[in-house]
């Protein structure tokens with residue numbers, strides 16, 4: 001990797017919102033003024049101490065940050081290699097990393113005088129976080145969610161409704177995250193005046209990928225300090241699951257310039273990356289194209305039509321990936337791998353049994369990769385995995401996949 005590229009990591013993206021050949025701003029003329037005023041507001045906020053003071057106050061007293069960096073002793077012993085630390089972002093208010101970013105965007109929306117907030121959601125965690133913060137500030141909230149996800153993430157749909165949000169099921173396509181984002185963008189174009197689109201990952205047109213990354217970078221900043229306190233040095237390897245890539249970018253970004261730190265993103269391999277369309281591994285199985293306002297790696301057919309993609313995990317079920325990841329992949333700064341549904345389900349159970357932590361299906365993918373590599377690493381190798389969400393939302397669908405009937409008094413395993 002060229003050293004000059006390496007030195008420029010912390011400066012990206014360029015003034016056009018490009019990370020190398022990726023990113024940018026592919027939007028209709030109607031949206032352009034909005035995007036520009038958001039960019040202007042964000043540029044102001046970045047250097048405004050009162051903005052960051054408000055963020056830190058809410059992160060501390062509302063979200064419960066800093067989240068712990070936890071040494072997973074039994075998992076480490078079981079795998080018999082690297083020393084495994086879990087960054088416990090599943091302990092945040094609302095149960096995932098999503099709220100780190102939502103707070104930033106809602107503060108910006110309030111500064112811009114917007115009163116109607118729209119969001120897309122896959123696993124429902126971003127929708128829940130948005131509904132939560134809107135309730136706190138008395139803002140109207142509309143969440144677009146694929147009809148298939150409405151079914152498999154039912155607890156989160158009820159949560160959003162309790163919090164006062166309107167949840168709109170989207171039936172186009174396969175009824176998952178991509179379709180929800182299409183409809184949210186359609187809403188935005190028609191309601192430009194009072195509406196703020198709160199995007200849940202490092203995707204969308206510039207400035208969203210960089211802005212969401214900056215809000216999520218609190219994860220990696222805390223890990224740096226916590227690892228220094230625990231071990232007196234930098235970690236050796238960072239691992240995180242990738243849907244659009246926001247929890248991963250949040251962990252990775254503050255370490256991009258530390259050449260000794262090995263960085264691994266884990267995509268959803270579904271039923272196996274060789275199985276046509278039965279996965280959601282955009283970097284491992286896709287190629288560059290344009291979707292949702294930016295250029296990145298996408299699952300697409302020979303004509304450039306976006307393929308639906310598939311994963312057991314609603315949060316990873318997105319046929320694209322944030323443009324900064326596409327860039328890090330192309331220049332070789334980060335490595336991207338994929339994990340199947342089956343491997344993620346095994347990791348889900350291991351975390352419950354050995355650490356007493358019920359993980360979401362999304363970070364279960366990251367954990368499955370930890371399980372693959374930890375045993376071959378030396379015992380002084382420090383590995384940090386982002387436990388970016390808790391599994392409450394997933395217990396019904398995991399029960400179904402494991403053949404467990406939850407309706408009986410003691411449950412029953414069908415086999």
Ligand SMILES: Cc1ncc(COP(=O)(O)O)c(C=O)c1O
Pocket residue numbers: 096097122123124125126200201202241242243244245246247248314315316360362363388389390
């Ligand atoms: C718990 C959890 N982890 C990960 C993701 C994937 O999103 P991202 O890649 O933006 O972190 C989601 C998305 O819904 C999620 O709910």
